[in-house]
């Protein structure tokens with residue numbers, strides 16, 4: 334058993350309390366490789382922002398769970414080396430079993446998500462409760478989820494997602510003892526968050542997404558006042574990166590995300606954690622494609638992964654400074 338405390342990591346408790354009171358959100362950025370981790374940490378250190386490093390099941394399979402964990406744990410030292418000791422959470426994203434959550438807790442994660450949102454309600458409660466009991470014995474915080482996000486990556490079609498039912502949240506939080514709750518109010522995973530037919534078009538012919546269900550969020554807040562809420566699927570899908578990708582041979586069609594204005598609005602509510610992954614994937618892909626297309630003789634990976642890292646860093650900086658409001662809060 335490795336305790337996250339010995340590694341200099343923190344859980345989400347204090348961070349969410351401050352984020353709630355200060356009306357900002359903690360960034361939760363997924364990472365799968367070294368350049369991405371460097372970009373996240375250097376951006377957050379420079380901006381003095383706390384950060385949640387998220388590791389998905391897919392990331393553990395891709396990068397090797399042990400290697401990835403040591404990288405995230407090493408980020409604490411890396412941040413200090415860069416000159417500032419920001420609070421860093423190591424979080425399991427979309428944990429799908431008790432065993433996976435337990436393994437992460439025992440290897441030094443400070444926070445886990447148990448995503449039982451696809452299960453019948455009582456099974457979600459039971460599984461989440463079981464994870465909470467184990468996690469809290471180690472002072473690890475737990476995120477649960479109610480409601481199913483739409484999205485290609487979840488294999489849930491736009492028609493088959495379910496918004497969070499506000500009438501369930503109080504019972505769920507009470508019975509499970511979770512520390513935060515992910516809800517479904519219209520965000521979704523990936524770079525195609527809405528179908529064109531759900532959108533309108535602006536004067537330039539760009540898709541304009543339908544509004545998020547802030548009414549559901551408000552209803553949730555009334556029922557569990559002061560309780561930290563999490564938004565998944567919160568990439569904004571920057572159109573300049575989509576255009577760069579398509580200009581240099583990519584084929585992203587109808588890519589559309591959550592307007593940053595909506596995220597800014599969410600930060601002033603009980604939303605304390607905002608998950609962003611796809612935007613960094615787009616930033617990385619755009620930068621790599623640009624180098625490949627404009628410097629075809631280049632074959633040193635540092636010459637394309639370096640620009641990709643710079644471009645991701647600019648994205649993370651923008652998010653913490655101009656969208657989530659977490660800059661200066663570390």
Ligand SMILES: O=C(CO)COP(=O)(O)O
Pocket residue numbers: 363426427521522523524564565566567568569608609610611612
């Ligand atoms: O929710 C996420 C990770 O859990 C990421 O969402 P995006 O696909 O919108 O970046």
Ligand SMILES: O=C[C@H](O)COP(=O)(O)O
Pocket residue numbers: 363389390391392426427486522610611
């Ligand atoms: O929730 C989805 C995250 O973007 C992680 O995605 P992944 O499972 O492909 O690593």
Ligand SMILES: [Zn+2]
Pocket residue numbers: 448450478481482
């Ligand atoms: Zn889910």
Ligand SMILES: [Zn+2]
Pocket residue numbers: 427522565566608
């Ligand atoms: Zn998610």
